Amino acid sequence: MKRWSCKPSARSRSSLAARLPALVGACLLLMLPLAACGSKAAASSAPGFVGYDWRVVAVSHDGTTRAIPPSLHMVLRFSPNGRFGANDGVNFHSGDFRKTADGFTVSGMTTTLAGYAGHDATILLAINAINSFDDGVHATAKLSGDRLVIGVSSYTLTCQRLGRQTDLPSAAGTGGG
Numbered sequence: 001m002k003r004w005s006c007k008p009s010a011r012s013r014s015s016l017a018a019r020l021p022a023l024v025g026a027c028l029l030l031m032l033p034l035a036a037c038g039s040k041a042a043a044s045s046a047p048g049f050v051g052y053d054w055r056v057v058a059v060s061h062d063g064t065t066r067a068i069p070p071s072l073h074m075v076l077r078f079s080p081n082g083r084f085g086a087n088d089g090v091n092f093h094s095g096d097f098r099k100t101a102d103g104f105t106v107s108g109m110t111t112t113l114a115g116y117a118g119h120d121a122t123i124l125l126a127i128n129a130i131n132s133f134d135d136g137v138h139a140t141a142k143l144s145g146d147r148l149v150i151g152v153s154s155y156t157l158t159c160q161r162l163g164r165q166t167d168l169p170s171a172a173g174t175g176g177g
Helices: 010-044 121-131
Strands: 052-061 064-067 075-078 083-087 092-100 103-111 138-144 147-152 155-164
Touching: 052 121, 064 121, 075 155, 121 155
Parallel strands: none
Antiparallel strands: 052 064, 052 075, 052 155, 075 083, 083 092, 092 103, 103 138, 138 147, 147 155
16 A cells, blocks of 8 residues: 655656746746736726826806817827827917826927917807916816816816827827817
């Protein structure tokens, strides 16, 4: 009758030693996709307004609030690389932004120079609100779910998250609108 022992034989130890690198390699290969999934989930669920397009749905100024129709395409973009973009429906503004404790500051702002000769009060309000993002200006930002409320100068912009950015804001005048 053969006796069983918990002590490995020399043959089983050498066999295990020969298979160990292959087992470790297989485990690493199986763990890489799981690690990648974990990092994507963490990035997409990260709180904040950076990395998203935000459609401006309302602008308030001097006690008056106006709804901004989707057809105006008034959008703010905050790229992970620190680029800021804003479309007022007529011009595209771009520059850099830096997050602060209660919002962000912008710098290096440039814009396309299309003129608007109309008298539509909503379009004029949108243009003036976006023009208030001047070099060095500080804006407050309050995020609640898919809503972002930005205070800049005497304007309050209420924004709705459109989703992850598909492209980075390009410099003004290069088709970034």
